[in-house]
Amino acid sequence: MTPPDVLVVGAGSAGCLVAEFLSRDSSRRVMVVEAGRGAVFESRLDRLPIDHPVRAAPIPERRGRPMVRGRGLGGSSAINGGYFLRGHRADYFSWPWPIDEVEAAFTEVERIMRVHxxxxxxxxxxARATETWAGPQTGGEWPRVGVNRVRTNSVDGVRWTTANVLSVDRPNLLVRAETPVARLLVRAGRAIGIETGDGEAISAGEVVVCAGTTGTASLMAPIVGPMPLHEHAERIVRFTPRRALVSTALLQTVIHTSSGLEIRPYSDDFASFTSLAQTGVPIGVADMAGTQGAVADGVVDLGEPDADSAGRLEVGVETVVRMLGSEEFVDLVEPGSVRVDPTVGMSQHAWGTLPAGTAGTAGTAVDADGRVDGVRGLRVIDGSILPGPLSSGPHATILMLAALIASRWD
Incomplete structure (x- = not known):
């Protein structure tokens, strides 16, 4: 087989979009290799398939905290909550991409991802009680401090994933599923291809790693060594509902605070969306500044909130407790049932192991086009390259960057 011009490693959230955008040029041969299955996985928003035996992959973490990532075509876009919020516009001002390019890429991605x-x-x-308590919505396409109605990638209640976007019939595009990658092949400072788990060598003109933050870290570790890792610490306040709740999707509105918290009023007990046992209806309080963890020697450590973060989270918890005790929630909350989880959880938002910046900047692993410093023909495009914190969850921004970088390919 003629080697592809571009070999994309991983057909998850970012990889599917990178491959679809690059294969729009009929003269460019694009191959995608994916460890999981290749079929489009359809699921409704009233289910959260993080417990799916095939499409959800648990990731070990040093402190034993749960981590789950999507596996197969579409990756985590096929099993997440269908939340598709941009960051605040100001979040991107210091990033290495012009804000007009960022905005244009968001507009295109939201179109093809059926975002509304x-x-x-x-x-x-x-969600309705939260919006009544917190006041009028403040955000539109760009979220702001205050109440933000969630935007979602779905059609008639079914997730629209990046696998749907990649499901195009093009002679210059080849998707090889169930093909795990063991290592990147680098010779004389240039990426020349990959070696699969079966020992097959696949050559390519250029290799783009889109294996998700933790998957990419395992492939990049022999090249760059230990890497930083960031997550969004989340404290949970729970209540027992007085009656059955109406809930068609996991998260439909959020509150962004001036201190950088995202308050997440989940629609019902997670048992309503998964096979997990009932634990009460959760309201999440996430610190969007992010923790400081690391990936080293193949071990993932999500870090812990520092003292400042812990203080912000405590204030957010107090706010949520007041909200649940308000008249807007009196019909929903069983008296005396509000409680706070004793442990701090995480948001399933690992990011920032290889932060993008200007080539040659100290501490920068990749440039603004995803090119890896010191290795020609190798790029990284996924949550690994987020260069700083966001006020919203990162999924929409990761897809935006996949579209932005692929659109200006040279």
Missing amino acids: RFSDAELGDV
Whole structure:
């Protein structure tokens, strides 16, 4: 087989979009290799398939905290909550991409990902009570401090994933599923291809690693060594509902605070969306500044909130407790049932192991086009390259960067 011009490692959230954008040029041969299955996985928003035996992959973490990433075509976009929020516009001002390119890429991605705002008629009980308590919405396409109605990538209640976007019939595009990658092949300072788990060598003109933050870290470790890692610490306040709740999607509205918290009023007990046992209806309080963890010697450590972060989280918890005790929630919350989880959880948002910046800048692993410093013909495009914190979850931004970088390929 003629070696592809571009070999994309990973057909997850970013990889599918990179491959679809690059293969729009019919003269460019694109191959995608994916460790999981190749079929489009369809699931409704009233289910959260993080417990799926095939499509959800648990990731070991040093402190034993749960980590789950998507596996197969579409990656985590096929099993996440269908939350698709940009960061705040100001989040991107210091990033190495012009804000007009960022905005244009968001517009294109939101079009092809079928992104729309949850309507008033779709709101569940918890989201409706939260918006009544917190006041009018403040954000549109760009979220802001205050109440932000969630935007979602779905069609008629079914997730629209990056696998749907990649499902195009092009003679210059080849997707090889169930093909795990063991290592990157580098010779004389240039990436020349990959070696699969079966020992097969696949050559390529250029290799783009889109294996997700933790998957990419395992492939990049022999090249760059230990890497930083960031997560969004999340404290959970729970309550027992007084009655059955209306909930068509996991998360439909959020509150962004001036201190950098995202308050997440989940629509119902996670048992309503998964096979997990009932634990109460959760309201999440996430510090979007991020923790400082690391990936070293193949071990993932998500870090812990520092003292400042812990203080912000405590204030957020107090706010949520007041909210649940308000008259807006009196019909939903069983009296005396509000409680706070004793441990701090994480948001399944690992990011920033290889932060993008200007080539040659100290501490920068990749440039603004995803090129890896010191290795020609190798790029990284996924959550690994986020260069700083966001006020919202990172999924929409990761897809935006995949589209932005692929659109200006040279």
